[in-house]
Amino acid sequence: MPLTDPALTLALFCRVVDNYGDIGICWRLARQLQREHGIVVTLWVDDLRSFQRICPQIDPAAALQQVEGIGVRHWAGQDGQFAPADIADIVIEFFACDIPPGYIDAMARCQPRPVWFNLEGLTAEEWVEGCHTLPSTHPRLPLTKYFFFPGFTAKTGGLMREAALDEARRQFQQDRAGMAAFLGRFGVTPQEMASTTISLFCYPHAPVADLFAAWQGGAHAVTCLVPEGVAKEVVAHFLEAPANAGASRARGALTVRVLPFVAQPDYDRLLWACDLNFVRGEDSFVRAQWAGRPFIWHIYPQDDNLHHKKLRAFLQRYAIGRDSLSALTLCWNGAAAGGAGPGALWPAFHAAMPESHAHAAEWQRQMLANGDLTSNLLNFASSLRSSRPG
Numbered sequence: 266m267p268l269t270d271p272a273l274t275l276a277l278f279c280r281v282v283d284n285y286g287d288i289g290i291c292w293r294l295a296r297q298l299q300r301e302h303g304i305v306v307t308l309w310v311d312d313l314r315s316f317q318r319i320c321p322q323i324d325p326a327a328a329l330q331q332v333e334g335i336g337v338r339h340w341a342g343q344d345g346q347f348a349p350a351d352i353a354d355i356v357i358e359f360f361a362c363d364i365p366p367g368y369i370d371a372m373a374r375c376q377p378r379p380v381w382f383n384l385e386g387l388t389a390e391e392w393v394e395g396c397h398t399l400p401s402t403h404p405r406l407p408l409t410k411y412f413f414f415p416g417f418t419a420k421t422g423g424l425m426r427e428a429a430l431d432e433a434r435r436q437f438q439q440d441r442a443g444m445a446a447f448l449g450r451f452g453v454t455p456q457e458m459a460s461t462t463i464s465l466f467c468y469p470h471a472p473v474a475d476l477f478a479a480w481q482g483g484a485h486a487v488t489c490l491v492p493e494g495v496a497k498e499v500v501a502h503f504l505e506a507p508a509n510a511g512a513s514r515a516r517g518a519l520t521v522r523v524l525p526f527v528a529q530p531d532y533d534r535l536l537w538a539c540d541l542n543f544v545r546g547e548d549s550f551v552r553a554q555w556a557g558r559p560f561i562w563h564i565y566p567q568d569d570n571l572h573h574k575k576l577r578a579f580l581q582r583y584a585i586g587r588d589s590l591s592a593l594t595l596c597w598n599g600a601a602a603g604g605a606g607p608g609a610l611w612p613a614f615h616a617a618m619p620e621s622h623a624h625a626a627e628w629q630r631q632m633l634a635n636g637d638l639t640s641n642l643l644n645f646a647s648s649l650r651s652s653r654p655g
């Protein structure tokens with residue numbers, strides 16, 4: 266059976282560990298599987314409220330709902346009995362979220378058995394290439410789970426990207442009036458659009474105040490667009506008012522505007538519209554790469570500064586010879602050796618922005634060559650399905 270057969274079913278299990286990235290990635294994957302590959306997808310998710318922030322159509326009280334062609338099930342617990350007929354042809358657990366034991370038992374009773382994946386988190390570290398697509402045999406049941414790693418090289422699963430994304434971005438970025446109308450929805454004026462426009466999405470520990478001070482006292486006008494809830498205290502301090510969506514203030518060379526938290530497609534447009542994007546976690550980090558614009562990554566913090574290792578691994582791929590980009594990124598993440606704050610590093614970074622822009626476009630071309638994660642995963646699933654006995 267080809268993978269594009271409409272009867273092919275897929276269950277995607279997502280536990281929201283923190284914030285919006287877990288569900289953000291799973292929702293994107295679910296839609297792409299359904300829209301581009303005709304697969305019948307059920308997305309199991311334990312936190313519908315987080316989901317609703319990136320997808321306003323979600324009803325947080327519904328046990329089962331159909332949204333944009335995807336069956337969304339509230340994953341309330343580990344219990345429940347399942348029959349082989351309930352099991353999808355492909356089962357994906359995201360970030361090793363343990364799927365219900367009853368579901369696994371029923372998977373083992375299926376004939377043929379489903380293709381089972383653990384979809385891992387994104388890292389630029391080299392070991393990923395050795396672990397990508399490795400099988401792991403279940404200790405008790407006749408089941409094999411395969412590890413699937415997103416990544417930045419041809420020996421990984423690549424990055425998630427919808428087929429129409431690049432063309433949509435290109436059209437948007439060429440349409441000055443459309444871009445102005447989009448930013449205008451958030452109150453951005455033509456004068457602000459002519460300044461260096463920057464979107465800011467980061468974790469609470471980012472040294473935002475120091476950067477604001479540099480932008481405010483700098484020689485170039487900067488407009489900073491911050492989603493509501495991000496860097497709340499620093500933004501409120503700058504505004505001298507609560508950091509609610511719609512609030513704005515100009516001081517010195519800096520204008521800060523608080524945006525509502527927008528639905529995922531509009532967040533892409535925001536990244537496409539800005540000259541520079543500060544992004545975080547995994548999904549906004551990947552989307553910034555597809556925006557083809559310079560970005561500064563705030564990596565998700567981990568114990569024992571494990572994230573610094575991951576950050577350096579990425580910079581070794583992305584920022585070789587780009588000293589001002591590396592320096593600002595390391596400093597933004599508290600991983601720099603020197604004591605300079607981001608404000609002191611800003612002028613050099615700003616001066617190099619035209620080269621950073623060209624580099625972002627070149628990087629995007631390189632990443633395109635690795636294919637897209639969803640198609641790569643389905644191609645691998647297809648090879649497993651066709652090689653199994655019976």
Ligand SMILES: Cc1cn([C@H]2C[C@H](O)[C@@H](COP(=O)(O)OP(=O)(O)O[C@H]3O[C@@H](C)[C@H](O)[C@@H](O)[C@H]3O)O2)c(=O)[nH]c1=O
Pocket residue numbers: 281282283284285286287288289290318319466492525526527528529530532545546547548549550565
């Ligand atoms: C700012 C903004 C973001 N978004 C979306 C884009 C992304 O899909 C999502 C944010 O996800 P991320 O960028 O990944 O950052 P994040 O910090 O929100 O998410 C994650 O980071 C991971 C590394 C961790 O494993 C997760 O547990 C999680 O914390 O929110 C919107 O839809 N609208 C917005 O206005």
